[in-house]
Amino acid sequence: MTAVAPRPTGLSADFDSLDPATGEVLASFPVDGAEQVTAAVQRARTAARWWAEVGEPARRSRLRAWRAILVQRTDELARLIHRENGKPFDDAVVEVTIVIAHLAWAASHARKVLGKHRVNPGVLAANHAATLEYLPFGVVGVIGPWNYPVHTPMGSISYALAAGNAVVFKPSEYTPAVGRWLVDSFAEVVPEQPVLQLVTGFGDTGAALCSAGVDKVAFTGSAATGRRVMATCAETLTPCVVECGGKDALIVAADADLDLAAEQTVWGAMSNAGQTCAGVERVYVEAPIYDEFVAKVTAQSQLLRTGGAAASYGPITMPGQVAVISRHIEDALAAGGRALVGGPESVRAPYVDPVVLVDVPADCTAMTEETFGPTVTIAKVADVDEAVTAANSGSYGLGASVFSRKRGREIAGRIDAGMVSVNSVLTYASVPGLPWGGSKESGFGRIHGPDGLREFARSRAITSERFPIPLKITTFQRGEKAIEQLRQLASTRWGRG
Known part of the structure; x- marks a missing residue:
């Protein structure tokens, strides 16, 4: 299977990406509707299982290869950002370089942050081993903005991929060519499955992504749109991370x-x-x-x-x-x-x-x-x-x-x-090691850093009995003696101020 799957027929229309300085048409993109978005999420479901199963070392290797492409082709991507977003070329180079640093950090730290590790079981479960591990959600929908068309969405994409998820990315309608560049360059290092896919369009496309069965949504945009994203996600209890700007x-x-x-x-x-x-x-x-x-x-x-x-x-x-x-x-x-x-x-x-x-x-x-x-x-x-x-x-x-x-x-x-x-x-x-996110109407959740990796993973706690102990309190056969022993244990361990 190739990373770029055939697009379903029946598209409603195309829209143009323009140079904001001149109005020149740079490229045309389809307005993906619910049918196309759902198909992308379904493809991502299979890709997510594959991406999770290849394991963290393989994911790290692929992400490092993608990082190398970004380094080698920084000027190419910066020129595209300049034309489609309008910012000066040098500022675009700065943006891409920061993205490279974040991608490198996410790839290198995913195992340490998300890998299985032991947890002290405490006094009440001293005869158990306790472990904590983090699993990918599966498919993450990322809705990106136009002002930093690489840095901002990659703050979610890099960390979601490093955590083992597949991603369906809906870039801003003002910067779809930048989004396509990112997806196509990733496919060069992960050609086997459509682990990172693109859907394009306007607000309705983003809404379709929120309700297409993704396991989490990462959104950046206005507070008003953020509320609509949250309302749509609430219908299916889909978790979301929302960054809604500031003053x-x-x-x-x-x-x-x-x-x-x-x-x-x-x-x-x-x-x-x-x-x-x-x-x-x-x-x-x-x-x-x-x-x-x-x-x-x-x-x-x-x-x-x-x-x-x-x-x-x-x-x-x-x-x-x-x-x-x-x-x-x-x-x-x-x-x-x-x-x-x-x-x-x-x-x-x-x-x-x-x-x-x-x-x-x-x-x-x-x-x-x-x-x-x-x-x-x-x-x-x-x-x-x-x-x-x-x-x-x-x-x-x-x-x-x-x-x-x-x-x-x-x-x-x-x-x-x-x-x-x-x-x-x-x-x-x-x-890269610091989280990004705000409070109040600036949204909630975090991208970047350890918090950003955990944002795109779900925790699983496991306890395993190592040996039996006489004090048994989670049984109907415990008896009054067990409760008295429990009281004595609590008094000895925690009774002093």
């Missing part, structure tokens, strides 16, 4: 290195045209250094350029997001905010020039809703306590950043977010 805050304490803080703020807010779920959208700065910090951010933001070969960042990938960005800017200004860099005129689809806003009321959409564009709001606070309170306000809890020479880790420990970088932004994304 991430950055805190600048009075003792911060302001040059570093400004540089990282601009990068965190503007790179990838601000289309980063854990990007910097809100900045809270202690009053004594507020003016100096704002001046530095303003100066650096004014140097950025959009469009052309030397662009600092690319176009807005999803056309509908331009209206959201424009609305947030206009709401902020109408409520009394000021634009120190850019303004409404910065929005010139498909590009948005940098926008730096100050004096924006806390209840404006620019402060409460995910903008997903190259804009940032900067607010003055009296002290770190006020900054932390403001950072923790709102409905999201994905990531955050803190800049302080002496208090960084202390402040980070007070922030209600799944991930925090101290004296940098987004660094946690490049550390």
Whole structure:
């Protein structure tokens, strides 16, 4: 059997993948309906059994071979990301390189994290051996976004494959060619079975994947779509891991290195045209250094350029997001905010020039809703306590950043977010051993690291009697003496405070 199975007939239509900068058609893809998605999941069911049975050493070897392909063809994949997503080529190279690091980590650590190991049976089962092992779910459905079309879905795909699952991948309708590249390159190292398959289309295709009999769903996207994914999965009690974006805050304490803080703020807010779920959208700065910090951010933001070969960042990938960005800017200004860099005129689809806003009321959409564009709001606070309170306000809890020479880790420990970088932004994304995920409306579950491997495996606990003991309490023939002995055991072992 080949990895690329024949596609069923009866497709409803095709759709085009476009270069967001020029509108050029890059390729056409089928809109897969329920019939096609169900067929893919059925093929994956057979592939999953095969992939699980080949064993961890063989899986590790295949994943390392895939890693080698990604290394050797990084520029090829980066060029495709640049054309289909719009981000600069160099940024695409960075994205692919981080993916390679995660793939390498998942392949190398799956056995240690998920392999069978002994557990102390404790006093009550001292005559038993206790073991814990992790088994693959079977078939995992992955629904990926367009803003990081390799890094984000591969955070699920790499770990799910390493854990022994087959994967059916539905990429964003804005980046299907990148998804096809990943699936085709994997088939080069695993040609025997369709362990990683592609389905393409829009929201209905994703919904069909959720209800097609997969054993788990990994979703990245908006909170609204995440709720729909969860509702669909709930109908069949299909577990899911959901990452739904954020409105991430950055805190600048009075003792911060302001040059570093400004540089990282601009990068965190503007790179990838601000289309980063854990990007910097809100900045809270202690009053004594507020003016100096704002001046530095303003100066650096004014140097950025959009469009052309030397662009600092690319176009807005999803056309509908331009209206959201424009609305947030206009709401902020109408409520009394000021634009120190850019303004409404910065929005010139498909590009948005940098926008730096100050004096924006806390209840404006620019402060409460995910903008997903190259804009940032900067607010003055009296002290770190006020900054932390403001950072923790709102409905999201994905990531955050803190800049302080002496208090960084202390402040980070007070922030209600799944991930925090101290004296940098987004660094946690490049550390394969750390989990990725948030709280509140940013979703639940984790990818990356040991938690990410366990996310795509189910635990199985086994106890096995090694020798009989006189104290038998799990029997109808135990008698009163056994209960008294049990009381004495509990008092001796746990009775002291």
